[in-house]
Amino acid sequence: MSITIRELCNDTYHFVSKEIKTIVFISILATFISILINILIKPDLHIISIIENKNFENSHSIFDLIHNMNLYEKKELLKYSIFKMLEFLINKTFLLGSIITFIKYLSNGKKESFVSSIYYLIKFLPSLFILNFITIIAIQIGFMFFILPGIFLSILLSLSPIILSFKNNNLIDSIRLSFSVSYKNLNIIGTSILFWICIKFIFTTILSNNYLIGKNFIFLILNINMNIFFSILIIYLFRFYMLSIRSEKN
Secondary structure: OOOOHHHHHHHHHHHHHHHHHHHHHHHHHHHHHHHHHHHHOOOOHHHHHHHHOOHHHHOOOHHHHHHOOOHHHHHHHHHHHHHHHHHHHHHHHHHHHHHHHHHHHHHOOOOOOHHHHHHHHHHHHHHHHHHHHHHHHHHHHHHHHOHHHHHHHHHHOOOHHHHHHHOOOOHHHHHHHHHHHHHHOHHHHHHHHHHHHHHHHHHHHHHHOOOOOOHHHHHHHHHHHHHHHHHHHHHHHHHHHHHHHHHHHO
């Protein structure tokens, strides 16, 4: 049985339209976790002002900007970068884990209790956090050298969190199988990832250059929307993986 993008889009649309309230709720909850982390761990305001006021304009590159910083500013920038990466990792891990657990809960026909699903999510999150850390580092290294390797790695690693949920937290097998399946289906996986990257770029560009709305409100709206679109992407990829397993069995 061949899997088509149209079939996947229709399945994703029907699932999202049916469960939109839960998807929005999980997306909002993930956003508020990010806000809470921002409130609890606040980095040096001077470094934030350097980044937010776009002091990159007088520098030819990020390396040039770092070179012109003093030792204290370099340390604070490093702390800020680690803080932002942790915030992103926690947000992504919670969102991914919650959506995958929710889909599996519905896929099992709600045979498992809600409490057992929560217990599964708690057990799943640590392994998912490590996997996200590995994949994000790999993808960022790809983007540092050239844009295309970063996009290519994003495509090849996109199925790894979903596969992890079926592989009893086996990280290596999840990454290896994600490479194999994604490479064989570059057109289906690649289209969805590129579409997600375009949406992210458009939303970030539009909202970041909007000076009529407060920064905190922009952060809230941007994060909720990005989380919703990312959830839809995960549903699409999850459905694809389920269909690919079914076609292999047949």
